[in-house]
Amino acid sequence: MVQSDIDGLIRRQKSGCTLEQMFYRNSDIYQLEFQRVLSPQWLYVEHESELPNPGDFLTYEIGEESIIIVRGSDRQLHAFFNVCRHRGSRICLKKSGNTRRFVCPYHAWAYDLEGNLLSARHMADDFDQSQHGLHRCQVEVLEGLVFISLASQGNAEFSQIRHNLLPYLKPHGLTQTKIVHREVYPTHANWKLVVENFRECYHCMSAHPEYTQVNDYVRAGERGSEAYQAMNEQFEEVARSKGRKSGMEHFPLPSQPHQVWRLPIQEGYKTLTRDGSPAGPLLGEFEEYDGAETGSFIGALSYLYVTNDHATTFRFTPKSPDFTEVVVSWLVREDAKEGVDYDLDHLKWMWDVTTIQDTKIINNNQKGVNSSHYSPGPYSEYELATANFTAWYLWRLSGRTDIECPTREDRFFYDRMF
Numbered sequence: 368m369v370q371s372d373i374d375g376l377i378r379r380q381k382s383g384c385t386l387e388q389m390f391y392r393n394s395d396i397y398q399l400e401f402q403r404v405l406s407p408q409w410l411y412v413e414h415e416s417e418l419p420n421p422g423d424f425l426t427y428e429i430g431e432e433s434i435i436i437v438r439g440s441d442r443q444l445h446a447f448f449n450v451c452r453h454r455g456s457r458i459c460l461k462k463s464g465n466t467r468r469f470v471c472p473y474h475a476w477a478y479d480l481e482g483n484l485l486s487a488r489h490m491a492d493d494f495d496q497s498q499h500g501l502h503r504c505q506v507e508v509l510e511g512l513v514f515i516s517l518a519s520q521g522n523a524e525f526s527q528i529r530h531n532l533l534p535y536l537k538p539h540g541l542t543q544t545k546i547v548h549r550e551v552y553p554t555h556a557n558w559k560l561v562v563e564n565f566r567e568c569y570h571c572m573s574a575h576p577e578y579t580q581v582n583d584y585v586r587a588g589e590r591g592s593e594a595y596q597a598m599n600e601q602f603e604e605v606a607r608s609k610g611r612k613s614g615m616e617h618f619p620l621p622s623q624p625h626q627v628w629r630l631p632i633q634e635g636y637k638t639l640t641r642d643g644s645p646a647g648p649l650l651g652e653f654e655e656y657d658g659a660e661t662g663s664f665i666g667a668l669s670y671l672y673v674t675n676d677h678a679t680t681f682r683f684t685p686k687s688p689d690f691t692e693v694v695v696s697w698l699v700r701e702d703a704k705e706g707v708d709y710d711l712d713h714l715k716w717m718w719d720v721t722t723i724q725d726t727k728i729i730n731n732n733q734k735g736v737n738s739s740h741y742s743p744g745p746y747s748e749y750e751l752a753t754a755n756f757t758a759w760y761l762w763r764l765s766g767r768t769d770i771e772c773p774t775r776e777d778r779f780f781y782d783r784m785f
Contacts, residue, residue: 368395377765383754384743386761391557391736396764397688401430404667404763406517407622409525411669411682412436413513414698415444416545417463422480425463427515429684434504434515435459435469439480446506446515447482452499469501509533510541512671512680524620528665535612535627535661539673540651544698547705548715552693552726556733558685559760561693562667564729565681566756569749574728578721581643583633602631602659613659621768623666624759631659638674639717647676647699647709667756672718676700677709679718689733695722 368389373396376389390396412427413436424437426449433449435458451458456473468485469478477485482501487494505516507525509532514525554561564570571578571585579585587595606613606629615628636643637656645656653675661673670681678698686692697715705711735741746754762772 368393370399373399374765377761380761381743381745382758384745385563386559386757387743388736388741391560391733392688394688397685399764400685401517403766404760405430405685408666408668409507409514409516409528409623411512411514411665411671411680414541414544414546414680414696415508415511415513416701418444418513420465422465422467423463424459424466426459426461427684428686429517430686432517433457433459434517435501436506436513436515437480441481444506444508444513445481446504447478447501448504450502451476452484452501453487458501510536510539511544512541514665514669524623527618527620528623528625531616531618531625532627532663532665535629535663536671536673538611538652539661539675539678540700541673541678541698543701544650544678545701545703546696546698547703547709548711549694549696550715550719550722552695552722554691554693554726554729555689556691556729557688557736558668558683558691559757560729560732560736561683561691562756563753564725564732565670565683566664566753567750569747570728575721575724577641577717581632581636581639581641581717583636584630598631598634602657605657606659619772621772622763625663625665627661627663629659629661632674633658638676639672639679640713641716644713645676646674646714647703649675650677650700667760677714693722693726695719 376387380387410429413425417423417425418436418438421438421440421442424435427434427436435447435449437445439445449457449459451471451473453471453474453476456471458469458471458478460472468480470476474488476487478501479485482503484496484499487496487499505518507514509529516525568585572589583595583598603613611629613629615626615630617626618624632639632643637658638646639660640646649656656675659674663671665671668683672679676699680696680698682694684692684694695718697718699709699714703709759772762768
């Protein structure tokens with residue numbers, strides 16, 4: 368498929384409707400997405416507690432890229448493209464570990480933890496070793512959350528992301544947390560179907576009874592919002608008195624629009640568990656429960672949910688046009704002990720059961736999209752955030768970033784209640 372064909376697909380896309388079939392299946396579009404949509408983004412990879420010591424490393428693979436993230440001898444995090452500067456072989460073949468240096472398994476070129484070439488045998492006398500270090504990948508850390516960007520040039524938007532999210536995240540003390548469980552949910556669907564599903568709760572009442580049981584905003588959207596609005600107003604008043612953020616904010620950065628909110632869960636619930644009872648020790652500066660959730664969509668592929676006593680991260684990684692790796696991680700305070708301070712099943716119950724349900728939903732969605740009788744359907748009024756994601760995606764894919772992104776007024780599903 369040539370660029371003119373893709374441009375034609377974009378031009379004929381109906382506003383406020385799901386994408387045409389080719390956007391969910393075509394390999395040429397998938398490659399162009401990495402160039403124009405995904406590579407400029409900052410992508411959440413891991414929590415830095417997984418790399419505490421010099422030499423600790425992990426590899427992250429997305430599309431055709433493999434990235435090494437390592438704690439250097441300077442104790443800073445560094446990220447490199449996992450490509451030898453000799454003949455291009457993958458260097459690091461392990462998912463994680465600890466090492467003093469990275470040695471290519473092909474011809475034994477060796478690199479230090481800062482990516483500098485240490486040795487290369489039998490090279491010409493005029494070979495400049497200093498010019499053959501590993502290609503660097505941009506890496507940033509926000510409250511313990513490690514992000515990378517595949518962009519070849521500097522991506523200045525992270526400083527804005529940090530500025531926008533830090534007032535919401537800082538009270539939770541995420542730098543003093545640790546991952547206690549990680550679950551991989553293989554999803555046999557295009558990454559955009561995963562994102563579209565995650566951006567709306569139009570399906571929550573019918574598909575997620577457990578999530579609906581916990582989160583009062585879902586029921587409020589169906590039965591009327593008066594009670595939830597009153598609870599939210601009371602919560603905002605208390606938050607203001609303590610100097611904490613509340614409500615919702617949207618930041619329409621061109622490469623990485625992101626959203627953040629802090630809202631009450633439901634009356635009598637302290638946290639996101641089956642019965643609202645505590646999941647672990649209080650985080651950060653919290654001395655008591657305020658019964659709220661801090662959440663953020665940090666671009667297309669990275670999501671975060673934090674309560675007073677635990678955090679949950681979501682990482683969506685496109686692997687092929689029809690396969691996405693969904694990884695969910697649960698974090699508690701760094702000194703918490705399993706069986707004493709938290710029960711793992713109690714901790715992960717809501718998001719685990721919800722993600723299992725979502726995986727089935729999305730897999731079935733892809734199967735339907737593959738049909739010869741699929742045609743784009745209209746989004747409902749409760750899918751506005753998903754419609755806006757689709758509009759932003761087409762704008763980025765077109766390469767026409769000289770014009771304004773044509774999204775409708777951006778509101779959350781539950782923003783319609785107020």
